[in-house]
Amino acid sequence: MQDTFGRHITYLRVSVTDRCDFRCFYCMSEEMQFLPRKDLLSIEELDQVCSTFIERGVRKIRLTGGEPLVRRGIMELIARLSEHKDSGLLDEITLTTNGSQLAKHAHEIKRLGVERINVSVDSLNPEKFAEITRRGNLNQVIEGLEAAKDAGLKVKINTVALKAFNEDELSDMLGWCGTHGFDMTMIETMPLGEIGGNRSDQYLPLTEVRARLEADWTLSPSDHTTGGPSKYMTVAETGQKVGFITPLSDHFCDSCNRMRLTCTGTLYMCLGQDSAVDLRAALRADATLGKLNAAIDQALHLKPKGHEFVIEPGNDGPALKRHMSVTGG
Template sequence: MATSTLVLPSTASLIDPFGRAITYLRVSVTDRCDFRCRYCMAEDMTFLPKAEVLSLEEIDRLASAFIRRGTRRLRLTGGEPLVRRGIIDLVRSLSRHLRTGALDELTLTSNGSQLARHAGDLAAAGVRRINVSLDTLDPEKFAHITRWGRLPQVLEGIEAATDAGLRIKLNMVALAGLNEDDVLPMLDFAARHGHDLTMIETMPMGDTGEDRVDRYLPLSRVRAQLEARFTLTDLAERTGGPARYVRIEETGQTLGFITPLTHNFCESCNRVRLTTTGQLYMCLGQDDQADLRAVVRAAPNDDHALDAAIEAAIARKPKGHDFDISRRGQAPAVRRHMSVTGG
């Protein structure tokens, strides 16, 4: 009598066509946000119906499939992830991979608005650091950039996260004519409170109702301005991500630059992005995607089918993006908003 052999899902690492190991997954848990930042969203957004959004259980299953295939870092994003109902339950569930050693880091990116009430639970669930988007310390500029945001609420959240033991990296989007004069105050704020700071060039994603050419501030210009005041030393530090780091010798701080437009950062890309609807984007700046939601809903108990879909998607990962912001009035490089893909 023939005996059947149990075939387990693959645990082989995911390698893209250019030999890059995919070890970092960013998951957008919601496209909704309580801010309307000018570089990210239009003021009057139409959000997805609930039926199109992955359930928390589906997010867990998909993330766990990537972790089984070698993902070591998992970041939850949005929209604003902390406005998703049940988000702390999801974090607690995913933290089991930290306890087993299968995952090195579970973190999230937030606008800080909900941190005051969630920081303690995040720390208790195993989160050790978070990224907080903060483009200025000027209350009026902050209200203008975020449209709906209140700076004191965010600063309170950052303080609560610090008190809970979370390490914070501040992400500052460089915006010409809006926050060019805020770099030094942000550096000082980060130094005083022990936070890291990374500056980011605005990316041409989605129609936000504004011409990004007017707001595009090349970080090469910011760096030149800083070099007129400080000594900047390039660091060899790499995280597999897009940031390039310098040390400010006079203060000892590390400052990151993310430059998708002035410098293509794709050669060492180790990440993919899963949207809140279950579409896997192999590149932030390309439109090619794989529908993993269809797979998990068609085969809720078949991890082999999910494995095959993930492998096929990674096999299509491109070498790099095609961001261009040089032509005034042109359509966005990609039509979807950053909040849909996950920041």
């Protein structure tokens, strides 16, 4: 699959649910209204859409949410997708999780074919962690990370850099990741959805973060890539990698190779644009999948050149009304 700018689409991010057991303050409001379960694609429909993308050239699928491990039937979906790995059509199934359910499920997802996961951890201070997540328990997540290590999963920690909140512990977190054999990716906050707060109070450019890290660590450019937007550095003291995702301070759109499928079957061609195609209607209207493939063709034509995120004084509201948990975190 190739869009009108010549970019090959090989990566599909799939939100299996908008529900989450956390309410991270940079991601969603505390009192969220989640979608009715009847509006969600069934596990069978998720498998059918993913399988169609795989047949058309997608080589990597990331399951996201919300929190994907709270979705009923998620293990069945992973098992079905793993059949494409066995056939050689799919290179990788990965998972992004908040870690709350990992202690229960780490060994099973590894057995079913997931080799690598991203776990969101924005603070190692239990009080700050509870404040960020509004209901999360850091010890529960740490137990999940231990289970993931024990299962043999490769772990990367995702951390959103938040001005005047966790910026003073990012260097220590990088050291903690090195001790445990985790890579780390730092991410700028993104203006998606109403969160009940001022986003300019949260935004911390990663150029500033990297400069501070280099005072404590020896960072050198790495040619490592996972097919995503992160630019990686190697940490000489630990041998692990640290990545930087900069949707605001340094756009990465020229190399974008992905699309995002929501749990309701809406396909977004760009995280930062509203243009979308309804795959659920196409899937349910034509059992031969002709309309589904036509809708995917339409999406390739509509995929924009890039996003237009801005956070600055006087322009600190959401760029888009939908929350990250709807699109797929």
